[in-house]
Amino acid sequence: MKKPLPKVAFFDFTGCEGCQLTVLDALQTHPDLLSAVEIVEFREAMSEKTDAYDVAFIEGSCTRVSDETRLRCIRERSKIVVALGACAHTGGVNAMRNNHIIDDLKRVVYEEASDHFEAHHTRPISEVILIDAFIPGCPIDRGEFVQAIKALCMGTMPVIPDYPICLECKLHENACLLQQGKACLGPITRAGCGALCPSLGIGCEGCRGTIPNPNLEALEMIFSEKHCAPHELRSMLSLFLTHTLNPKEVLAHESS
Amino acid sequence: MKAVKTESIQIDIQHLTRAEGHGNIVVDFDNGELNECALEIVEAPRFFEALLRGKPYQQASHIASRICGICAVTHATASLRACENALGIVPSPQTTQLRKLNILGEMLDSHILHVYMLVAPDLLDVKSIVPLASSAPELVLRALKMKKLAGDLCQVVGGRHTHPISMVPGGFTHYPAGESLSDLHDRLVDLRQEMDATVDTFQDLRFPEFENETEYLALHAKGEYCFIDGEIVSSDGGAWPIEKYQEVTNESVVHHSTAKHSRNQRRSYMVGALARFNLNYTDLHPKARSAASALDLKPKCVNPYLNTVAQIVEMVHCVEEAIAILAQMTPDGNAVELPVVPRRASGEGVGACEAPRGTLYHHYVIQDEAITFANCITPTAQNLANIEEDMRLLVPQFCDRDKETLSHYLEMLVRAYDPCISCSTHALEVRFV
Numbered sequence: 001m002k003k004p005l006p007k008v009a010f011f012d013f014t015g016c017e018g019c020q021l022t023v024l025d026a027l028q029t030h031p032d033l034l035s036a037v038e039i040v041e042f043r044e045a046m047s048e049k050t051d052a053y054d055v056a057f058i059e060g061s062c063t064r065v066s067d068e069t070r071l072r073c074i075r076e077r078s079k080i081v082v083a084l085g086a087c088a089h090t091g092g093v094n095a096m097r098n099n100h101i102i103d104d105l106k107r108v109v110y111e112e113a114s115d116h117f118e119a120h121h122t123r124p125i126s127e128v129i130l131i132d133a134f135i136p137g138c139p140i141d142r143g144e145f146v147q148a149i150k151a152l153c154m155g156t157m158p159v160i161p162d163y164p165i166c167l168e169c170k171l172h173e174n175a176c177l178l179q180q181g182k183a184c185l186g187p188i189t190r191a192g193c194g195a196l197c198p199s200l201g202i203g204c205e206g207c208r209g210t211i212p213n214p215n216l217e218a219l220e221m222i223f224s225e226k227h228c229a230p231h232e233l234r235s236m237l238s239l240f241l242t243h244t245l246n247p248k249e250v251l252a253h254e255s256s
Numbered sequence: 257m258k259a260v261k262t263e264s265i266q267i268d269i270q271h272l273t274r275a276e277g278h279g280n281i282v283v284d285f286d287n288g289e290l291n292e293c294a295l296e297i298v299e300a301p302r303f304f305e306a307l308l309r310g311k312p313y314q315q316a317s318h319i320a321s322r323i324c325g326i327c328a329v330t331h332a333t334a335s336l337r338a339c340e341n342a343l344g345i346v347p348s349p350q351t352t353q354l355r356k357l358n359i360l361g362e363m364l365d366s367h368i369l370h371v372y373m374l375v376a377p378d379l380l381d382v383k384s385i386v387p388l389a390s391s392a393p394e395l396v397l398r399a400l401k402m403k404k405l406a407g408d409l410c411q412v413v414g415g416r417h418t419h420p421i422s423m424v425p426g427g428f429t430h431y432p433a434g435e436s437l438s439d440l441h442d443r444l445v446d447l448r449q450e451m452d453a454t455v456d457t458f459q460d461l462r463f464p465e466f467e468n469e470t471e472y473l474a475l476h477a478k479g480e481y482c483f484i485d486g487e488i489v490s491s492d493g494g495a496w497p498i499e500k501y502q503e504v505t506n507e508s509v510v511h512h513s514t515a516k517h518s519r520n521q522r523r524s525y526m527v528g529a530l531a532r533f534n535l536n537y538t539d540l541h542p543k544a545r546s547a548a549s550a551l552d553l554k555p556k557c558v559n560p561y562l563n564t565v566a567q568i569v570e571m572v573h574c575v576e577e578a579i580a581i582l583a584q585m586t587p588d589g590n591a592v593e594l595p596v597v598p599r600r601a602s603g604e605g606v607g608a609c610e611a612p613r614g615t616l617y618h619h620y621v622i623q624d625e626a627i628t629f630a631n632c633i634t635p636t637a638q639n640l641a642n643i644e645e646d647m648r649l650l651v652p653q654f655c656d657r658d659k660e661t662l663s664h665y666l667e668m669l670v671r672a673y674d675p676c677i678s679c680s681t682h683a684l685e686v687r688f689v
Contacts, residue, residue, distance in 0.1 A: 014302065018325025018418040024369075025417060028404045039386070043271060093322045096307045104306075139325065139418045200415040200422045201429030205318065235312055239319070 006054040009041035013060030018139040019085035026142045057084040061094040062123045075129040086138035090209045091243035094122040138207035161191040165204050168195035183232045188214035207240045293647045308630035313339045321419045328419045329362040330611035337607025338618040339425045344599035351427045361409030364574045366612035367567040370674045372399035375564045379461040412436045426595030434589030441582035455547045469558040471522045472531035481539040483610045492521045498608040501617045524641035527614025529566035544573035561672045636675045
């Protein structure tokens with residue numbers, strides 16, 4: 001008898017939905033994925049809905065109290081939960097707000113109407129529910145997503161590199177941007193994107209999160225040796241790594 | 257209220273599907289009185305304008321592109337143009353052409369997504385494109401092939417399909433290889449078949465008949481179908497330089513809804529493909545104009561449902577314009593140019609682009625290379641007031657239909673505007689009681 005296909009669902013929280021679009025891209029280049037899994041929920045592309053999932057992919061960060069309830073509900077209904085993309089995995093660009101007082105931000109954007117809505121500090125979903133795996137990046141890498149689906153179909157977990165971008169840059173024989181005095185977070189950032197940005201002349205912005213035990217002091221030293229301004233490093237670290245590097249600050253804010 | 261129906265209708269559509277971002281449709285029609293009629297924006301606020309403050313201008317376009325996964329290229333381009341105008345950077349003609357190519361790719365990509373995957377299921381009476389894979393496989397395969405090429409176009413120019421990498425203030429850090437440009441050119445020429453087939457398919461599909469004449473606004477420039485820069489023009493007459501965008505958008509907090517709404521010379525206005533079509537029809541590529549007549553779309557069209565048809569006409573235009581730009585570039589490929597250096601470290605500037613859903617403005621003040629003020633007005637935020645005006649007119653007109661049909665018409669109406677709710681960071685979360 002034919003085994004039923006794994007039921008896969010996609011959910012979105014605070015984010016730009018670019019990772020879901022990358023999933024659609026992956027379906028274009030790998031239409032055979034549709035015969036390997038059954039997509040049962042995908043709000044951006046479908047009106048159909050279902051209540052139990054083998055794999056739930058969650059895009060976006062948790063930024064509201066109401067998000068927590070929804071996340072727990074998804075967790076209860078899913079065998080495997082995967083954080084899809086930087087916003088879900090590390091808080092992504094949404095976590096930049098954690099360096100600010102939220103009420104100030106509200107007033108900057110919404111002025112006197114700022115009390116009408118709910119907004120909190122940004123958390124990766126792993127701070128609210130248990131996750132089984134993550135696919136990093138802003139946006140996710142298409143190839144990595146396809147690999148992850150294959151792994152999940154075979155009953156294993158996706159393999160995400162834990163070595164730095166620098167290794168991939170060397171494999172591409174790129175000239176080192178840091179050596180040229182250009183800011184780059186390659187030494188502390190998790191590889192897997194094929195060093196995409198440095199290969200195009202843009203320093204790594206850290207969207208895939210850090211490698212385990214990143215050596216920030218050494219990176220600061222390299223930056224100062226190569227005459228990159230320290231504020232450039234701070235500003236770059238804040239783009240995608242605000243939460244990773246200051247998780248405690250958020251908790252302090254939340255409990256106050 | 258002109259409706260005479262006595263029936264009461266309460267509609268509450270939570271988390272509208274097949275749309276970008278989260279929105280609810282709420283209608284309360286009681287004994288011919290429309291008590292409530294709103295598109296609630298329930299997307300969480302994102303604060304991009306506040307977060308841009310203090311950031312070096314060089315990072316602005318990479319942050320701005322994260323506002324939206326679908327119109328990332330347009331956000332990045334408007335952001336770059338705002339920085340460049342602030343700092344006196346004049347990009348080279350090649351840079352302008354490459355950026356235009358990237359925008360054409362995104363416009364095509366977004367329109368294909370909307371027309372085929374989000375709207376077509378309504379017209380073919382299915383819930384999504386998934387069942388069409390077995391009932392109309394040629395349609396799905398065609399859509400996927402077209403979308404793949406549009407994404408590849410963005411990837412070749414900007415380095416990645418979603419969130420461009422190599423576009424920076426003053427130019428590019430990386431140029432596409434000559435052979436990838438000629439490959440794109442040839443594939444786009446082949447794509448004309450799919451474009452013809454698209455026009456054929458949609459010729460036979462019926463959209464709801466509904467009219468609501470409004471003010472239409474779009475960017476306009478002499479001699480081209482304007483997507484970047486230009487001036488703001490209105491179907492009610494008048495033209496504004498982009499620096500005066502605030503005179504046109506007039507964003508304000510509307511108390512009945514607590515969502516920021518835009519109005520210019522009437523209660524609301526419309527931006528997007530239909531507005532561009534109405535205002536810049538003569539600048540469309542001749543092939544796009546013949547597609548329009550095949551689809552029976554003429555300016556000035558005042559049926560908002562036909563925004564989707566205007567998108568199909570623009571798809572033809574984008575394919576033709578991209579072919580022309582690539583044909584010009586392909587013999588020698590791109591010259592490797594260093595990004596133009598800014599003339600000053602401080603200044604104020606506005607950048608405007610036509611995003612797939614309408615005019616997008618980024619406005620920055622930069623001091624010593626750091627952004628001190630940012631304002632971003634998205635097309636969906638500008639369209640919200642007009643969508644609600646349409647809903648208010650539509651409900652009494654169609655209230656003799658059953659609730660399911662009316663809900664479906666309302667969903668289709670909102671979808672026709674192709675709202676990009678993640679984008680409308682300006683719109684407040686709305687709560688009705």
